[in-house]
Amino acid sequence: MQPEIRFDxxxxxxxxVADTLQEVGMAHYAPEIHQQAFEASHTVVFLYHNQQMIGFGRAISDGAYQAAVYDVAVLPQYQGHGLGRTIMQAILSRVSHCNVILYASIGKEPFYRSLGFRLMKTGMALFKQVEAMAAKGFTD
Incomplete structure (x- = not known):
């Protein structure tokens, strides 16, 4: 499958977007909140197949030397075809001059390792939902 890649x-x-993030077990909000977040991002990537959106992701960045990747997801029926890799490669090509961080869903670390990411020893987080993020295994 060769999806169409859109950068807007x-x-x-x-x-x-909201439904997909919920379905794959990621943080999700009202649709207008996702719209605000994506439109404020440095880089957005949307994959389409036959005019239907099938995956997406985004990066925030200062445009100089730091970036962070968020909300990378593929509709469940399209998973397993390398589309997550396509999204990540498209994002990384737009921030190739930057250090890039992300936090992965539990169990997805091997995928990000295959793209060159390594575990951080100094990562810290200040989450709004402290107990929920600890229960999911993101923090101690």
Missing amino acids: CNGVNWQL
Whole structure:
């Protein structure tokens, strides 16, 4: 499958973004919150197949030397075809001059390792939902 890659938010179905993130077990919010986050991001990537959005991701960045990747997801029925890798490579190509951080869903660390990411020893977080993030295994 060769998806179409788009680097803008034109025509995005924000309800589908929210629903996909919920379905794959990631943090999700109201559609308009996702729209605000993606539109404020340095880099956005949306994959389409037959005019339907099938995956997405984004990076925030200062544009100089730091970036962070968020919300990388592929609709479940399209997983297993290398589309997550396609999204990540597209994002990383736009911030190739930057140090890049992310936090992965539990169990997805091997995927990010395959892209060159390594575990950080000094990572810290100040989450709004402290207990929930600890229960999910993100913090101690």
